[in-house]
Amino acid sequence: MSDDVSNGDHATWLDAIESDDGFYLECPNGHAWIPPRRVCKTCGSETLDRVPLSTTGRIVTYTEIHVPAPRFEHRDRVVVAIADFGGVSITGRLDDAATESIEQGTAVELDVEQSASTDERIVTFHPR
Numbered sequence: 001m002s003d004d005v006s007n008g009d010h011a012t013w014l015d016a017i018e019s020d021d022g023f024y025l026e027c028p029n030g031h032a033w034i035p036p037r038r039v040c041k042t043c044g045s046e047t048l049d050r051v052p053l054s055t056t057g058r059i060v061t062y063t064e065i066h067v068p069a070p071r072f073e074h075r076d077r078v079v080v081a082i083a084d085f086g087g088v089s090i091t092g093r094l095d096d097a098a099t100e101s102i103e104q105g106t107a108v109e110l111d112v113e114q115s116a117s118t119d120e121r122i123v124t125f126h127p128r
């Protein structure tokens, strides 16, 4: 499962999430990271192994962005959240339908969607 070349690649990580095969990287000392990363930022270890990502995360914190910028012209706000997935924190955009009910501890699933406005793939959270 370990693949040193692709471990550091963000696109590979998004592919894995889309295939329900999400993972994070962990060094021998248990420090966890989201790709791209080739060296543990905490202890300097270059041995990073893939660890299967929990399918459910918990919202740790979130923030509403009220910026009617051109790239978000079809929405009046965007909620960006940080969720804890079993020891590793992931930042993503909250499902539009969930922005009214979000709170700390809300259980979410991880997903990857194509941004309607930028064509980039982005990490999103869907309440379970």
Ligand SMILES: [Zn+2]
Pocket: 027, 028, 029, 030, 031, 040, 041, 042, 043, 044, 045
């Ligand atoms: Zn480490």
